[in-house]
Amino acid sequence: MTTRIGVVTFPGSLDDTDALRAVRVAGGEPVALWHRETSLRQVDAVVLPGGFSYGDYLRCGAIARFSPVMETVVEQARAGLPVLGICNGFQVLCESHLLPGALTRNDHLHFVCRDQRLAVANAGTAWTRDYTEGQEITVPLKNGEGGYVADERTLDMLEAEGRVVLRYLGGNPNGSRRDIAGITNEAGNVVGLMPHPEHAVETLTGPTTDGLGFFTSALKTLVDAR
Amino acid sequence: MARVVVDVMLKPEILDPQGQAVQRALPRLGFTGISDVRQGKRFELDVEGPVDDAVLARVREMAETFLANTVIEDFTVRVEDGTPAGDARNGAPA
Numbered sequence: 001m002t003t004r005i006g007v008v009t010f011p012g013s014l015d016d017t018d019a020l021r022a023v024r025v026a027g028g029e030p031v032a033l034w035h036r037e038t039s040l041r042q043v044d045a046v047v048l049p050g051g052f053s054y055g056d057y058l059r060c061g062a063i064a065r066f067s068p069v070m071e072t073v074v075e076q077a078r079a080g081l082p083v084l085g086i087c088n089g090f091q092v093l094c095e096s097h098l099l100p101g102a103l104t105r106n107d108h109l110h111f112v113c114r115d116q117r118l119a120v121a122n123a124g125t126a127w128t129r130d131y132t133e134g135q136e137i138t139v140p141l142k143n144g145e146g147g148y149v150a151d152e153r154t155l156d157m158l159e160a161e162g163r164v165v166l167r168y169l170g171g172n173p174n175g176s177r178r179d180i181a182g183i184t185n186e187a188g189n190v191v192g193l194m195p196h197p198e199h200a201v202e203t204l205t206g207p208t209t210d211g212l213g214f215f216t217s218a219l220k221t222l223v224d225a226r
Numbered sequence: 227m228a229r230v231v232v233d234v235m236l237k238p239e240i241l242d243p244q245g246q247a248v249q250r251a252l253p254r255l256g257f258t259g260i261s262d263v264r265q266g267k268r269f270e271l272d273v274e275g276p277v278d279d280a281v282l283a284r285v286r287e288m289a290e291t292f293l294a295n296t297v298i299e300d301f302t303v304r305v306e307d308g309t310p311a312g313d314a315r316n317g318a319p320a
Contacts, residue, residue: 059295066292095295102297104236109243149240149298175241 002029003222005215006043008073010035010064014051015086015198022198023047026215035067044222045082045126046073048089050142050196060103060145061091070096082126082218083190087143090182090192099183099192100158101150106143107175115207116141116195117169118181122162125188126221130213137210139200141173141181146194148176148183158183166193228277229306230285234294235266269293270306277305 005023009016009032020030031043035053040046054063064070074096077083085093093099106112117138120131131137150158155177158164166182174194182193197211236242242264249263269289273281285303294301 058293062292062295094297100297102295104240104298105243107241107243109247147241151239175243 003045003219004029004031004041004043005045005047005218006031006033006040007047007049008033008035008069009049010051010053010067012052012055013049013088015196016049016051018196019047019049019086019198022201022211022215025201026212026219028215028219033069035064035069038068038072040069040072040076040081045084045218046077047198048073048083048085048092049198050087050089053088053092056088056145059091059095061088061093061095064088064092065095074098077185077190080187080189082221084127084214084218085190085192086196086198087146087194090194091145093190093192098190099185100154101148101183103143103145103194104147104149104175105145106147106173111142111144112146112173113140113142114173115139116173116181118195119167119169120165121167122165122184122188124162125165125184125191125217127184127191127214127217128165129220130217136169137200137213138208139195139197139211140207141195143174143194146174146176148180148194150177155180161186165191166195228273230271230273230277230282230303231306232269232271232285232289232293232301232303233266234269234289234299234301235264237298237300240298267293277307 005028007016007019023030091103094102120135123131123133163184165184167179168181184191197214200206200208200211245263245265289301
């Protein structure tokens with residue numbers, strides 16, 4: 001029985017095709033989901049891809065949050081459905097309050113596009129169990145509004161509960177508080193990150209294949225849950 | 227037709243790199259004496275019918291859930307009574 005991982009396409013999504021491909025390369029069955037449909041087509045997990053949903057109007061992810069598909073994603077994520085938000089998807093997860101904090105304009109105002117070194121800080125989530133804690137990985141990072149912010153109390157809570165999933169290494173690329181590149185919810189099924197693991201799953205096009213672990217992790221989590 | 231204005235600003239503790247870039251550009255253009263700039267958003271809502279407490283409550287709810295992200299932004303709501311659409315933009319007091 002194959003494991004079905006859905007990837008949502010919003011108007012303005014860019015990386016949905018790469019995310020679908022990453023699911024397939026990892027050994028799952030990719031399922032395209034459309035923003036206007038409330039049905040998740042019985043997928044076992046959902047990826048919210050990178051891009052500029054609704055043109056980033058109002059705030060990044062602010063309008064996508066109210067799309068029909070997100071009603072179902074939010075409801076099922078609260079019930080344990082594994083959800084990975086990449087870049088714009090991370091912004092959507094924060095706007096949906098599935099994850100705390102917000103993403104703001106890079107402190108230097110420039111769009112960042114580079115291969116980014118990262119440290120895996122939590123290898124226990126549904127999306128990171130194929131890594132080891134402290135493992136260094138390199139995947140592309142590309143964003144204009146990737147500065148992670150939250151109040152000090154929330155940041156302390158995230159650290160105390162081990163909910164920081166990824167940290168930037170070799171210099172902070174966007175002004176994110178405490179070098180945070182990715183976080184998880186309390187249950188560990190919802191993960192949001194600014195870097196793009198779906199662009200690092202094959203050596204032909206990626207700097208590494210370090211990103212594949214996010215997708216194989218979800219597949220393992222889902223097989224074990226059966 | 228009454229107009230309700232919602233102003234949204236980043237909270238004081240949130241870095242505003244856009245405002246800083248504007249502030250840094252000012253002296254180059256000959257505008258001196260400005261020590262800080264914060265950039266925000268202004269929403270002008272034309273309301274059908276009279277603006278009563280119920281309407282204002284709905285606008286506040288709209289601002290809280292959608293127009294502003296209260297994790298990083300504050301907002302204010304005010305009524306601009308009987309102001310023709312063009313005037314406020316030309317600097318007339320609200």
